[in-house]
Amino acid sequence: MPGEASSMQAGARVLPAGGNPVLEARGLSVSFDGTPILAGIDLTVERGEALAIIGPNGSGKTALFRALIGAIPHGGTIHWAPGTRFGYVPQKLDIERDLPITGGDLLRARLTISHAQKSEIPAALERLSLQPRVLKQSIGSMSGGQFQRLLVAFALIGRPDVLLLDEPAAGIDVPGQDALNAALRRVQEEDGVTILLISHDLSVVYRYASRVLCLSRESACAGAPEVVLTPERLSELYGKPVSFHLHDEGNHGH
Amino acid sequence: MDIRALLVCAAMAVAAGLVGCFAVMRKMTLAADAFSHVALPGIGIALALKLNPLLGALAALLAGSLLIWVIEGKTRLSTEAITGVVFSVALAAGALTATGEELIDALFGAPGRMSIPEMVFGLAAALAVTGFVLAMRDRLLISLVSSEVAIAAGIGARGLQLGFLLAFAITVALGMRYLGVLLMGSLIIIPATIAKRLARGIDGMFTVAIAAALAATLLGDGVAAWTHRPSGPVIVVIAGALFFLSLAVSGGGGRVRRTEAEG
Numbered sequence: 001m002p003g004e005a006s007s008m009q010a011g012a013r014v015l016p017a018g019g020n021p022v023l024e025a026r027g028l029s030v031s032f033d034g035t036p037i038l039a040g041i042d043l044t045v046e047r048g049e050a051l052a053i054i055g056p057n058g059s060g061k062t063a064l065f066r067a068l069i070g071a072i073p074h075g076g077t078i079h080w081a082p083g084t085r086f087g088y089v090p091q092k093l094d095i096e097r098d099l100p101i102t103g104g105d106l107l108r109a110r111l112t113i114s115h116a117q118k119s120e121i122p123a124a125l126e127r128l129s130l131q132p133r134v135l136k137q138s139i140g141s142m143s144g145g146q147f148q149r150l151l152v153a154f155a156l157i158g159r160p161d162v163l164l165l166d167e168p169a170a171g172i173d174v175p176g177q178d179a180l181n182a183a184l185r186r187v188q189e190e191d192g193v194t195i196l197l198i199s200h201d202l203s204v205v206y207r208y209a210s211r212v213l214c215l216s217r218e219s220a221c222a223g224a225p226e227v228v229l230t231p232e233r234l235s236e237l238y239g240k241p242v243s244f245h246l247h248d249e250g251n252h253g254h
Numbered sequence: 255m256d257i258r259a260l261l262v263c264a265a266m267a268v269a270a271g272l273v274g275c276f277a278v279m280r281k282m283t284l285a286a287d288a289f290s291h292v293a294l295p296g297i298g299i300a301l302a303l304k305l306n307p308l309l310g311a312l313a314a315l316l317a318g319s320l321l322i323w324v325i326e327g328k329t330r331l332s333t334e335a336i337t338g339v340v341f342s343v344a345l346a347a348g349a350l351t352a353t354g355e356e357l358i359d360a361l362f363g364a365p366g367r368m369s370i371p372e373m374v375f376g377l378a379a380a381l382a383v384t385g386f387v388l389a390m391r392d393r394l395l396i397s398l399v400s401s402e403v404a405i406a407a408g409i410g411a412r413g414l415q416l417g418f419l420l421a422f423a424i425t426v427a428l429g430m431r432y433l434g435v436l437l438m439g440s441l442i443i444i445p446a447t448i449a450k451r452l453a454r455g456i457d458g459m460f461t462v463a464i465a466a467a468l469a470a471t472l473l474g475d476g477v478a479a480w481t482h483r484p485s486g487p488v489i490v491v492i493a494g495a496l497f498f499l500s501l502a503v504s505g506g507g508g509r510v511r512r513t514e515a516e517g
Binding site: 065066069070071086087088089090093094095099100101102104105106108109110112113114136138154155158164 | 392393405406450453454456458
């Protein structure tokens with residue numbers, strides 16, 4: 001329901017002084033083969049924000065990302081600030097990883113098409129705590145955690161203004177997830193990158209997001225984590241009681 | 255073999271090796287083979303109209319790629335599925351429009367001296383395909399990994415896909431003279447499959463695929479001339495032998511196994 005989304009946003013949005021939106025979407029809708037996936041989404045994202053998108057499976061989180069980058073047709077309007085550069089980390093790849101492609105092949109390809117400086121490759125590796133040897137390693141021989149971090153390093157090359165991360169930590173063990181989340185946090189703090197993050201890990205959302213957008217077939221809502229992530233709202237969103245564990249309660253918000 | 259034919263064969267092998275790398279990585283292996291059959295109705299019509307069958311084949315292949323590309327855009331069917339449909343229809347239409355020995359030559363390749371226009375077309379087309387793959391290599395690589403990543407990076411994924419299908423179609427047409435359209439799919443796929451097994455990076459894959467395609471083509475042509483056999487089948491048999499040799503070289507296990515160790 002767009003009305004609810006708007007009122008939630010107005011009441012709970014965490015805005016930098018002055019407001020400097022990088023994205024404004026109005027009445028955004030997406031349907032596949034006539035079945036509506038998203039309807040009436042209003043979304044404003046300020047520069048430097050960390051917006052988390054949560055919701056049950058099938059609620060249209062990935063479809064929202066795909067519509068935002070123009071990969072699928074949509075209704076409504078999407079307006080990105082002029083000249084916005086994107087980094088995208090997809091939930092799943094279009095290929096098997098068993099291909100003769102090295103980490104270096106991928107990063108250099110990104111470097112070429114974004115006309116970036118060569119020094120951005122070692123810088124991106126360092127930020128993601130990746131060893132330089134991944135440049136020579138084939139992507140099929142990397143662990144899940146290494147490969148996800150490589151994809152984030154790939155997204156960082158070309159100095160994007162906005163990072164769209166679709167469950168970047170899925171399939172990684174807990175230490176790997178912590179390392180990835182810490183790296184993303186650093187990137188956001190140092191570069192002022194705007195982050196749009198789809199995540200199932202509500203404790204990560206609670207700790208790292210400045211605002212949360214929740215999507216479900218029935219409704220959409222948005223607000224600060226402490227407003228949206230209440231037991232009542234979560235059980236309404238997921239259709240059943242949901243609880244999550246906070247590793248460090250004092251460390252959330254911005 | 256005369257120098258013209260040698261030049262064109264070498265240029266064709268380089269183009270086939272390069273296009274094959276992306277066809278194999280995009281899982282278009284079987285589609286690639288079927289794709290080459292799309293040339294049939296064009297050859298049939300060209301023969302009926304007393305035109306050069308190469309022109310007909312090229313026209314049909316380009317039309318086929320456009321048709322596959324348009325259907326891909328309108329539906330969510332895979333390239334493989336659409337190629338399968340277009341291929342069957344093309345084969346049926348080909349059977350209706352063409353008969354005779356010239357058709358057999360077009361399908362399996364024919365010996366004989368190469369005319370100047372054929373040579374010019376061969377070299378120009380091979381250069382165009384090679385240039386396209388090398389210039390678009392980074393874009394092709396990124397859109398291979400994820401179409402969303404490509405779109406977010408500002409790569410026109412649809413245009414790139416059309417470019418690749420056209421490069422593929424032109425490569426098949428290139429092979430018509432020596433291998434015939436039926437066997438050209440093999441020269442695109444086999445060297446690239448060898449390269450996929452042996453190489454660890456994209457540069458290595460390009461190098462191995464080009465080397466295997468060149469070896470099969472030049473050696474095959476020589477053997478065919480020496481044994482008075484049609485060149486196409488000999489080239490494909492040699493490519494197949496190289497593939498089995500590559501299995502032995504890499505111990506049948508392929509490249510480095512995936513490790514679970516976190517680094």
